[in-house]
Amino acid sequence: MERVLITGALGQIGTELVMKMRGIYGADNVIATDIRKRDDAVVLGGTFEILDVTDKKAYFEVARKYRVDTIIHLAALLSATAETKPILAWDLNMGGLLNALEVAKELECKFFTPSSIGVFGPTTPKNNTPQDTIQRPTTMYGVNKVSGELLCDYYFHKYGLDTRGLRFPGLISSVALPGGGTTDYAVEIYYEAIENAKFSSYIAQGTYMDMMYMPDALDAIINLMEADATKLVHRNSFNVTAMSFEPNEIASEIRQHIPKFKMEYNVDPVKQAIAESWPDSIDATVAKEEWGFKIAYDLKEMTEDMLLKLGGKLKQVGS
Template identity: 45%
Template sequence: MQIIGMLRHVAMACGAGQRPLCSRWTSGLPVRFLGTSSPQSPADASFHSASFSGADRPQVLITGGLGQLGVGLANLLRKRFGKDNVILSDIRKPPDHVFYSGPFLYADVLDYKRLREIVVNNRITWLFHYSALLSAAGEANVPLARAVNVTGLHNVLDVAAEYHLRLFVPSTIGAFGPTSPRNPAPDLCTQRPRTIYGVSKVYTELMGEYYYHRYGLDFRCLRYPGIISADSQPGGGTTDYAVQIFPDAIRSGKFECNLKASARLPMMYVQDCLRATLEVMDAPAESLSMRTYNINAMSFSPEELAQEVLKHLPEFQISYNVDPVLQAIADSWPMTLDDSSARKDWGWKHDFDLPELVTTMLNFHGSDTRVAQAN
């Protein structure tokens, strides 16, 4: 019923004239903002990459801000640009500590008119689009994933192009598929994912690059590995085991993993991920040789992660109850990513390897009396 109601809302929006061009739903052509002016070339978009300071600091909007990365990104950006210059948004009610930490708005990425209002009323110049259903959650609800991950993207691309925003949309290791090179996966290779999440992210990469070449949109994208963060709940991703293992190890000394012991995947600590996101957004346009980059930090299997946990918690036990759906997804993803282009073009460098990651996560979850600091 939620999906039907959402689609009915879209149809009513068209009928009520909320969207200037409803035929775009079938044609896919973003003509409503073009007017009679000639298209921008990438060279015309160079003003997007000017350095910001003082009164010229960017005005930032983050969609899907209550997911795994939004709050942390907002905190990082507010330290850099000022609290009032960064607006967090979502369709969920924020907890008190988020609501009172800085500006928060209700924003549904399926509501094009509302997105435009937010951008205009708040003079937004940078947009971070995090609204999406992740891999496992998307497979459980394909119609909703298609609506949020694809239709929401259409709206964000059009708003960003219309108002000349600098736009960041994350991609993922899920954008690769079983026919992609796995060890490592390069920036450019065959991409034939088999999840709605992965398909929507390949579409995101291609549409962002198209809008860059066709309309001069300053689109920037990173393919995230599995992201491990201490202060957020797993959000329906295949790599969630690498988040959940730490609180379970502290609370009970046991963890049941839903992937095979040998399922090696690329991973990154959230602090590195957020820093990489800000760095690529802040990079001069002339330093970027592509619109979508791989980034990587470490690569490990559940067994290797458990062995590192055992160094701190000798009585820890891991068992395996493999979920065939999740395992099939993991088997279609790269074991590691080649991020040499990011390191060369804009100086990407990670800080956290596996030992630092495990120590940080265990200490966060309260094992301060049992966890030794990494040497």
């Protein structure tokens, strides 16, 4: 990768990925785009363009203008938001992806887009879910992601496009706020713990879901994109994960640092139904074998880092 175009650059993944990749490849070689603009480091710290990914002509012109060799397509509606706006989710998630693949094909770019554990459904094995298994999701987001995996595979086999992807679990970030995902409680809980020493979870106690700390997710994207293509048997997409926990377990870990922290439950039936349709834990063996996937953070280490970083950030905001 030498010149990279990132869509959805102001989202949860994009916000941190842009800055990390600029540090590696140079600020002028990572072009950030989003449908909106705001005054922060992503916009002010390097090249930024307004881009609606459903506009194929505009997408092509931006990619051609900067002579990019890699497209990282992140623009999408997340699971909970997609379920409340299913038609918009299809139009954005699938229409935008198709445009991205066409642009990558025309400009012969390497291509990445994330998938999700949302591709799995109630009939998928719940524990240690394998790389290759039943994918019958019951959400629009899941349908989008399964379709996206197949579409990326099609472009690889039909056109030889170098497509790659990861099935992300819930992602937890100390930088970007949640963006409408079912697993967002695992981000919100840290903010509430620091500010109010209590949290009301919309996910029921005992509901396990896979999670990953954002630094590990960013490394996974970069390492996959830099991996030797000849060693990749699977491409779209690799199971990756760092930990699996239920709400009370993350609350218990927080109490190691904030003893008075209290957990309550006010279950959201829509989000709970989505969570219950997903696996309790997934198997990332294939990613480890094909390109050396590894993590640096478990629940304990992530909690320590989240509380440290968020504590400093929230203190600055309140001062």
